[in-house]
Amino acid sequence: MRRYPYQRFLQLDLTLLEQLHYSVLHRPYWTLKRWCDRLWHSKLVWRWIGEPLHDRKYAPWAAFSPDTNAPVITNPNQIACRTQHGVATVRWGCAGQTTSPVSARNALLPDGTRGDVQNRSMMSWWRRKGSGDKRWLIGDVDIRMTDVVFGDRASQDLKYDPPAVEVGAQLERDLALHRPFVEALADDEFAAVAHHMLAHLEWMQIGAHEIGLFEGLHDMFACLRNKGEDYLDFKFGDYPGDAPTKAMAAKHVLRMKEMMRSLGWRTYTADELQARTREDFRARVERRLEAWWQLDAYEARPADSYDRLSKTPLISDMLLYEGDDPAWLDELRDEERLATSAQFVVRLKDLANSGRVTASEFERLFQALL
Incomplete structure (x- = not known):
């Protein structure tokens, strides 16, 4: 609803007949559909059945031109294609005759093994799965005729500068400079809950009418966590790790509210x-x-x-x-x-x-x- 700080839903009063109809027909149908969707997109089924069928229709094979370092497009209406580079494959996004690499499979990694890598074109880097404190390792890709080679960048640290005072994003600045908040972001569950609260609630300075504004909420989270993520991971709610339980989520909500209160910010009563x-x-x-x-x-x-x-x-x-x-x-x-x-x-x-x-x-x- 407009002018309301939270997402609201319509209240629909169902008759007894409608309730029975929903319980007997619709609820089992949607439960089965959700179960089938989860199975279809599970890692094993999607990797070996779902994705090949999808790619056969929407991302056909294309020849690779070493002169343009890009696939040869024969159908200007196609939205994606794949090229073969020895044992490695590259998936491309297509817009007419313009193409850009999206991801690569079986790319040669720095340790000599092979794995999947993603192109973060908005961030001008590629990345591969990391370990330990790093969810992702940032690097660059060399697409060759016979192989795809991924190289790690020398520095894996992301740069973030809190907004200046005159910009008006005081809430973002307060959080970015608050060490307990920055340290807490290392916890994946807390980061997911805190990001959701900041993205979906309105915050006001205590004793004032200023609404907390964010110039770069998603980028701030990615950079302060410094785990190889980028703003797209948070913008689309692709939170790290598993979703917290209700009990843990409530605990993180309380912790976040206490931090916000200590910084002089509150949400609606x-x-x-x-x-x-x-x-x-x-x-x-x-x-x-x-x-x-x-x-x-x-x-x-x-x-x-x-x-x-x-x-x-x-x-x-x-x-x-x-x-x-x-x-x-x-x-x-x-x-x-x-x-x-x-x-x-x-x-x-x-x-x-x-x-x-x-x-x-x-x-x-x-x-x-x-």
């Missing part, structure tokens, strides 16, 4: 969240009421003024979001009650099916239902 929820509810009612007032003018138009729209919106009273109190509906005035009732949806549906509104007008009115 329960009363503040309730006030913002109520404010958002009133804004949705006003938006819906304003659209309700427009329906009379649309209904006065002759039928078939425009193309009929086969629209079937869910006919129900105004949906409530997580945190909304159903008792608030009882406090509405008479006209507000009509605007928030299913009658709004019925009138809107009739307008669409009778050709009295354009597609853009329907969409604008439909947005008032959300």
Whole structure:
């Protein structure tokens, strides 16, 4: 929802019949589907069955040109291809005639063994699996006609400079210079919980109205951890290690809140969240009421003024979001009650099916239902 600091979900009250229908049919189906998806993408099945089938369709083999050091593209519409280099293979991303290497398999590593390497093109380096304190080792790749050779870089340390005071990212600067926080980031579980809290909650300075802003949250985590990760690992939630248990997550949440409090930062209290929820509810009612007032003018138009729209919106009273109190509906005035009732949806549906509104007008009115 807009103007709300956390992700919220619609509250849907299911009838007993709907609950039974979901329990008997949908829940077993989605449970089986999730199990099959996990099996299909498991390391062994995907490596030997899933990936070869996928590559055969979406990443066909291509000839490699030593003159351009790139694959020879014969189909400008293909999105990927593979080239063979002795025992090593390179996967390329394609955009028309432009190609860039994405990853390599069976590349020759510095210790003489072979393994998989990834191209982090946004970071201008390649990387391979590390060990110990390093999840990844950064390096460069030499793609040859008969082999792919990976070499480690001399320095594996990532450079990070906290934002200057005048930039305005005071929260990022406070955390980057707070040694207990930096040391705690070495724990994979704490790093995952802390990143999720900073990415999805709004933080305010205690005693002030300044909202904590981040110029580079993901990059800060990758660099301060210094384990060979980059900002993409955190931007897309590809957190290291296994997900923490609920008990451990709660422990890390408490630890993070204590750190933030010691730095002079806090998130919303329960009363503040309730006030913002109520404010958002009133804004949705006003938006819906304003659209309700427009329906009379649309209904006065002759039928078939425009193309009929086969629209079937869910006919129900105004949906409530997580945190909304159903008792608030009882406090509405008479006209507000009509605007928030299913009658709004019925009138809107009739307008669409009778050709009295354009597609853009329907969409604008439909947005008032959300």
